[in-house]
Amino acid sequence: MIQALVFYLFATVTVLSAVMVVTSRNPVHSVLFLILAFFNAAALFLLMGAEFIAMMLVVVYVGAVAVLFLFVVMMLDINFTALRQGFQTYLPIGLLIGVVLFVEILISLGAWSIGPEMIAAASAPTPAPADVSNTKAIGKLLYTQYVLLFQISGLILLVAMIGAIVLTLRQRPGVLRQTISEQVSRRPADVVSLVDVNKGEGV
């Protein structure tokens, strides 16, 4: 009973804040509502007993992605009213496609059935939830059963890093950088010169 109430509480807030993300006029408000939606989704995961995913959602999405969004929104001069210009004209067709997709999902999920042989084929044998916490369960599988996928995701992240550098890093001439070794190896004789200045005259 209490669980159901809590579920509906978090679910309602998630949906409402998701709607606010799209509709609010101020982009900073949108991002803040997005963070609220992430938090409530994390709470929903907690209710399902997936505490690891819940924490990841908070750490990754709230901690990194949403903050990055906030930076982008505040740092870049994006004209959001201009971006919204087509909203009214595209609304009917977008709504139509959304409704069609939604109905399709309903129909296909309504026919959800899973045969006994499909359950037997479940790829990774999952331990009983009571025996092991799900962080431990993921840890056991991630570096053993799924080591190939883990390594490939490492490569993907490397490519993302290279890509970001390739596309944005510029070697600007005339930028002053601190080179400590140069600073330390400076000798007074190289840079200091003593000049006799006569009274009443400049250097």
Next chain:
Amino acid sequence: MMTTTLPVMMPAMAEIFLAAAGMALLMYGVFTQRDGQSEGTAWGTIVAMLVAAGLVIIYGGPVAGEPAFYGQFATGHFTQFAKVLILVGAAVAVWMSVRYMRAESSNRFEFPVLVLFATIGMLVMVSANDLIALYMGIELQSLSLYVIASIRRDSLRATEAGLKYFVLGAVSSGMLLYACSLIYGFSGTTQFAGLATVLTGEATPLGLIVGLVFLISGLAFKISAVPFHMWTPDVYEGAPTPVTALFAVAPKIAAVCLILRTMMGPFGGLIADWQQVITLISIASMVLGAIAAIQQTNLKRLMAYSSIGHMGFALVGVAAGNQAGAQAVLIYMAIYLFMNVGTFAVILSMRKEGRYVENIADLAGLNKSHPLMALAMLIFMFSMAGIPPLAGFFSKWYVFFAAIEAGLFGLAVIGVLASVVGAFYYIRIIKVMYFDEAEAPLDSKISREMRIIMGFTAVVSLLFFILPAPVVDQAAAAAQTLFTN
């Protein structure tokens, strides 16, 4: 305590080697880069790809006993065939890029390294034996290609191409993931072997069919089949020409082989469900590729529509859904590789006063200024149009023959008709080369590597019919492994 044993890794030797080589070359590039000198990494990349091709031949064969990486990584004659094609295509694309990048003063050492990582992604795609591995491979490949497309970041067209490719690619990735989650939800497994046992074609849940259609859509985007082709002409035109050459060859081979393996393997039992979808996509691609190419004036855009058409023909073999079809697709991709690499070598040799040009009109009078190059282009164009006895005729012949064997007469007839329409624009190029007068001739100097590539691919396209056995037999052996397990 759980026992820990290392997974079987030897079959993935080529991929592991390439990943290590990629990181080493990255380090080499970072520490030795001087103003725009990337030749070292480019040559290193080419050598690494050729070594990897050797490793694929030695280690990438069928595995006895424990499957590689707990059954997530499939190897065999099929993957060997596809991987060698991909590695050769990527290596040649890098080779063609060296001089171009230097001339356009946009040579960055990251470019060959990114091509290398994209190639690893393609190899993983071909070997993927699990829906997650499939997605990972596609993502590694695509992410590298998005960056490569806009590697000339100061050019407006290149950045637009990269952005367009990225946004549409992200949408298709979303469709793929949605498909994977639906398939997983309705079958209880992501492994191909498990899917093959579960999906027998009887009492298939509706959601699984929806997932399958989404999966086909996501994959069709990667091979730019109609109606997921919109990005292709813009990306081909906007990207630097050697990059376009890469796009036209290696990722297409990888994605077609992936579609072939996915459809024949885990979804083999659902052939009645996917055959109609593939047939529709195939017809649309052939027809659009043939008709839309007619009014193009830019050679790279023309090649984009040509590749859309070619993907349609390759899908005819997939739609056949039998062993002959699989063999035909592999032969098609091998010949496609040669024809395309040759054509792009010609495009990359088109310069006027040191600047690269890419319009069809610039080819005018090629016969007078460069008779041999005109002859090579003539061979490529006739081959692409499918005129006997050139290689392109046989690739189409095998594909249509497989379709007829599978009883898809309508598809074969439409294919032949589209091929006739498509012949028009290939022959128009020949007309421009041989009969039009040039206002200003192309530069006379053609670099050595372009002459080698053009000559070799032209000879292969011309004389394929004398000695087709190496390709045809290997493709037959490869296609057989697809149906025995």
